[in-house]
Amino acid sequence: MPPTTAELVPTLSLGDLVNRCEVVLAGLDAPQRAARDALHDVLDGQVSKELIEDAALVASELIANALQHTPGALLISVDVYEFGAAMGVVDCGRDMTAIPDRPANSSTDAPTVAAAGRGLFIINELATKWSVAPMENGKIVIAVLTLPAGAR
Numbered sequence: 001m002p003p004t005t006a007e008l009v010p011t012l013s014l015g016d017l018v019n020r021c022e023v024v025l026a027g028l029d030a031p032q033r034a035a036r037d038a039l040h041d042v043l044d045g046q047v048s049k050e051l052i053e054d055a056a057l058v059a060s061e062l063i064a065n066a067l068q069h070t071p072g073a074l075l076i077s078v079d080v081y082e083f084g085a086a087m088g089v090v091d092c093g094r095d096m097t098a099i100p101d102r103p104a105n106s107s108t109d110a111p112t113v114a115a116a117g118r119g120l121f122i123i124n125e126l127a128t129k130w131s132v133a134p135m136e137n138g139k140i141v142i143a144v145l146t147l148p149a150g151a152r
Contacts, residue, residue: 012084012128012129012144012146013083014082014084014086014144014146015082016081016082017079018046018080018082019042019079020078021041021042021078023035023076024074024075025063025075025076026072026074031063031067031073032060032063032064035059035076035089036056036059038078039052039055039056039059039078039087040056042078042080043055043078043080046080046085047085047147048147051084051085051145051147054145055078057126058123058126058145059087059089059143061119061120061123062076062087062119062123062141062143063089064119065120065141066093066141070093071091071093072091072092073089073091074090074091074137075089075090076088077090083147084144084145084146085144085145086142086144087143088140088142089141090135090138090140091138091140091141092138093138094134094138094139096139123143126143126145127143127145128145128146129143130143130144
């Protein structure tokens with residue numbers, strides 16, 4: 001089982017862990033749909049609908065990146081805290097340097113927008129923080145979405 005986000009991103013104060021779920025993605029025909037469904041189930045009533053939609057988009061992008069750049073996405077874990085939510089996608093890729101510190105292309109201008117790298121740009125824009133950590137059989141890419149003050 002992957003560590004909780006609080007263990008992986010200790011610089012954020014998200015409050016107490018309220019709920020946690022994991023979805024095995026390996027072998028699924030539609031892993032992004034399974035992750036989105038799980039996110040809606042675990043976050044419904046806990047956070048705003050806008051945060052749920054942002055989390056679903058971030059999860060889809062994390063999984064798409066794992067499917068495109070590694071041997072495959074294995075699992076998504078979702079941690080719900082008092083002040084936000086976090087998700088981590090575990091994949092089989094071991095190359096930690098394959099993920100840049102920030103998106104290479106942030107252009108939205110049609111002539112200069114890159115064909116690749118938009119997923120990381122979306123994650124970077126929607127997540128409060130994201131990071132990568134090694135795991136025993138690959139790595140986990142974590143994205144944290146915090147609630148605005150007073151949103152709960």
